[in-house]
Amino acid sequence: MPLLGGIRPPIALLCVLILALAGLTAKVLGPGAEPVVPKAVLSSQQHFAEDGAIALRASIDERVTDLERTATALNSGKPADPERVLSDLSKAYQKWTGTTVLDLADGKVLAARGERVPLAWVDKDVLTGDEALTPRMVRLDTGDVRLMTMAVLEGKQGAQHLLVASNSLSVPPINLGPFRSMAVVARGGEILATAGFEQSEALNSDAERKELTFLQKQMTRLSDQSAEETEQNPVSAREPGSRGYPGVSGTLVGGGYNGRVATVGYASLAASDPEDGESVAAGLGLTVVSLLPVVQQQTLTDDSRQLFGLLAAGALVLLGLLAVAVLWMTVQRPLLGLFLESRRLARGDLVRPVTVPRWGEAARIGAALERIRGQLGGPHGSDGPVGARPAGRFRGGARGPLALTAVLLLLWCVPVGLLLNRTDGTVSIPAVMVNDQRDRTDLVADRARRALNEAQADLVSTSRLLDLDDPAGTETVLKSALREHTRYQALYVVGATGDIVARAGGDPHPWSTEKDPSLVRVSGQGEKRPVVQAGAPVPERKGMTLVGEVRVEFLNSLLKRPGLGEVRIVNADARTLAGSDGFRAFEGLPEDALPDLVRAANVRVGAGPLENGLLIRDGGAVTVAAAAPFTGGGVAADLGWTVVSWQDAGRFEITAYEREDRSVLASLLGIALIVVCLGWIHLVVVRPLRALAAAAEKLADGDLKTVHYPRYQDEVGAVVRSLELIRQQLQARRQTQARRPAESRPGAGGR
Structure with a gap:
């Protein structure tokens, strides 16, 4: 018999899939262990850092673009007075902490507005090197860091002026909420700016001050790790084929203090869309880090939930074995019996009566084979006219066992998907x-x-x-x-x-x-x-x-x-x-x-x-x-x-929603198992078996002209081949019986 056809492969596959689904259910359905920090909280910290990085990148790029666009517009017209340039610039944009115009020939400051801009960093490489006029980060005497943006202006009588604008690298001025802090980190882990800690500096108790010190240490340590993580390539940092934030982003879990765990989300500055072109801010190597202490979750194992998962898996195995037994008793075993009986008749063994199954298409085929055995001359048969079909035992069919099997498996799928681990709005959202x-x-x-x-x-x-x-x-x-x-x-x-x-x-x-x-x-x-x-x-x-x-x-x-x-x-x-x-x-x-x-x-x-x-x-x-x-x-x-x-x-x-999703997934996998395996049996076995029953009854009724071709090389196909051999034997027997009277008539022989 072929290995990939017939009734055996789908039933074997049904057994394997039931066992696999039971194992998966026992492993993931209702796990007891709770994470220290919910995945949803970590994902939220990552998204928060990405939002901060996008805001900072957009702010830096807009400052650079506005300065360059202003310089281009001024150079396209008549040379303007430096004081007028800075005055118009401050009226149009209020985004720079300080602006300066200096003469490139002698370095003399021609005009200045706002915060004093240090100029010691301006040298020949800044103006003429491979990265000429590229924005630079400069640390002031106060320890603060400023981003210096430059553009060349055309002065009077062919002179060239350098327009320098400085702005801080502070965290975007947004509401950080209670206990959250953010930092802008350079390559190597150096923290350039922070926000959020100043909201907690007014704490009075020793415990609160100790917690603030702990968070500051965690920010320093985790910022260094975040800078290392963002050094990797953004493509290799994500799973193959995944989309999302164009830069490198992720989460880190730090130490715990007083029942709370420090969680960090980090994101490198990256262009929001590849079609936007190059981003000046993305090339600065900056990383935005968001730190938030969260309440530590319980990590104890819930034995009752684990036991419940095992019970659900055991129930699936029990119902699966019962369903397989139904298919074996009502479909596979009768079909294999018909295969043996039809092959015996095709070989000419007509002594023993055909064993007729109890009901369904198999009973119809068995009864037809028994009538055909009598027509072939077997004991207790009849060589005369074909008798009437035996009554009874023919109602129903092989579709009944398939429906019963589906019901048995649905008895597990429906409660698991609709009743097990239901949240019903009772989940506590952090x-x-x-x-x-x-x-x-x-x-x-x-x-x-x-x-x-x-x-x-x-x-x-x-x-x-x-x-x-x-x-x-x-x-x-x-x-x-x-x-x-x-x-x-x-x-x-x-x-x-x-x-x-x-x-x-x-x-x-x-x-x-x-x-x-x-x-x-x-x-x-x-x-x-x-x-x-x-x-x-x-x-x-x-x-x-x-x-x-x-x-x-x-x-x-x-x-x-x-x-x-x-x-x-x-x-x-x-x-x-x-x-x-x-x-x-x-x-x-x-x-x-x-x-x-x-x-x-x-x-x-x-x-x-x-x-x-x-x-x-x-x-x-x-x-x-x-x-x-x-x-x-x-x-x-x-x-x-x-x-x-x-x-x-x-x-x-959240764990509760994940359990509910796993329950629904297990139910859907069970339904898919039913559709695949029982649909396979229906297409490959049941439908050909019904056609075979009709063909066998026609042959038993005397239809010797219809040729029987097997559609599949399986048990049903083997019975069809045997039926074709039996048809040929009946046809030869009828021709022999028709020649005997002609030969026995007077004068039929030669002189």
């Missing part, structure tokens, strides 16, 4: 997860606010380059700015009466300073998408405004962060203006509690987002939500917009 949802939402809100402020600042800088007396030159400036600033979809100059003086990009929308004096506004009610506009008055042109329409896709891209769920920007009426997963313009929020959360966040805007997170329980579903209003300054801070985020807590890597 407070850290709610805090992280709130703090990360605050970080996204800060990024979106800064992006809108940056968009308006770019318009201020561009408006100083416009010469409205030269329409062609104005359009050239607008087109060039539109190419450089991908955040805009259209740029246009609006006159005092609302008419469009010059434009570039898409179709402009109405803008009126009389009806709405705000410099950033949103319109488009009733349209397919909101229209977000930013404006800047054109200097020395009363009533003229340079307007830029911010692409909604740009705002959407700021909201897409892994591990944060769905994120939206809403206005004061809780109507959607941008979203991470698609939205309709000005649609409401899906959850009834979310608008209330948005309103509460705006009421508490003065106190910050410390309480702007909550758990929403709806039946068995738990949702973690947070809201953060636009605060912190700039033209976008007065919009009344709020970033709101929410996600299903079932996505968290």
Whole structure:
């Protein structure tokens, strides 16, 4: 018999898969050991560090790009006075701690604003080396680190000036929540800046001061390890084929103190999108480290859960053996008997009657073989006309045992998937997860606010380059700015009466300073998408405004962060203006509690987002939500917009949810086992067996013309081949019987 066909392989596979599923169930279904720190908490720390790294990278790159763009614009026109350059720069952008213009010929300082910029680091290599004018990190006498950005300006009479701007490498100014601290780490593990520890320096008790000292030591040690981890290649640092953060990120678990464990998330600065091109900040070798002490979980083994997993595996083995016994008794054993009986008849052994199975297709085939044995001349047979089919024992079929087997296995799959390890909304969500949802939402809100402020600042800088007396030159400036600033979809100059003086990009929308004096506004009610506009008055042109329409896709891209769920920007009426997963313009929020959360966040805007997170329980579903209003300054801070985020807590890597997911997975694997094995038996055995029963009954009824071809080289095929041999024998016997009367008639022989 063939090894890969027939009834035996699917039943053997069913046995193997049942044992494998039972072993998997005993191993992973309801494990007792609890991790010291939940995986969800570690993943959240990693995402928090990634968000901080993205914010710091964007801040550094924007500073560098703005300085270079300003220098390019100044060099394209007439040489400007150094004092005028720094004055216009400070009016357009308030992001540098100090700016200086010096003469490259003699090193003389021509103008300076803000913090004094040290110049001892400026040498020939900085200006003419392979990495000329590359931003440098310089440590001040106070110990603080500044990032120096440079650009060359064309002065009067062919002189060249060097524009130097310094800014700090501080952690993005976001709410870190209680007990969290962040650090910016250089190559080698040197900590350049920290935030969060100063919130705890006012502690009075000795225990609190000891804990603060412990956390500072942990930050130093784990920052050094994080810097080592980020030295590896970002591609090799991830599993093959995995996506996610483009840089190197991960988590570390430090020591414990007073029942709490220090957890660290780290992320290297990397470009957010490979299509964005090179990132200056990504080449600085910086790493953002986020440290948070969390309550240590119990690590004791729950013997009852482990025993419960063993009992579930034992129940599967018991039901599986019963199901296999049903298939063996009702399908395999009768089929093998028919194979032996049909082969015996085909060889001419007609003495012993055919053993007829009790029911189903096998009984029909056995009864037909017994009738055929009589037609072949066996004992107690009949050579005369074919008799009627025997009655009884033919109802049902092989599909009944398959259905019974499926029911037996479903008796295990359904309770395991629907009843075992169910959470039903009773899972305790760690407070850290709610805090992280709130703090990360605050970080996204800060990024979106800064992006809108940056968009308006770019318009201020561009408006100083416009010469409205030269329409062609104005359009050239607008087109060039539109190419450089991908955040805009259209740029246009609006006159005092609302008419469009010059434009570039898409179709402009109405803008009126009389009806709405705000410099950033949103319109488009009733349209397919909101229209977000930013404006800047054109200097020395009363009533003229340079307007830029911010692409909604740009705002959407700021909201897409892994591990944060769905994120939206809403206005004061809780109507959607941008979203991470698609939205309709000005649609409401899906959850009834979310608008209330948005309103509460705006009421508490003065106190910050410390309480702007909550758990929403709806039946068995738990949702973690947070809201953060636009605060912190700039033209976008007065919009009344709020970033709101929410996600299903079932996505968290919490032990209770993992147990529930494993139970559902075990149930689905069991259902897949039923479909594969029983479907195999139905296609390869049951359907051919039903066709064979009909063919055998036709042959027993006298149909000797139909030729029987085996479809498969298995037990059913072997019976079909024997049936074909029997058909040929019956045909030869009938021909012989037809010749005998002709030969016995007078005169039939020759003379």
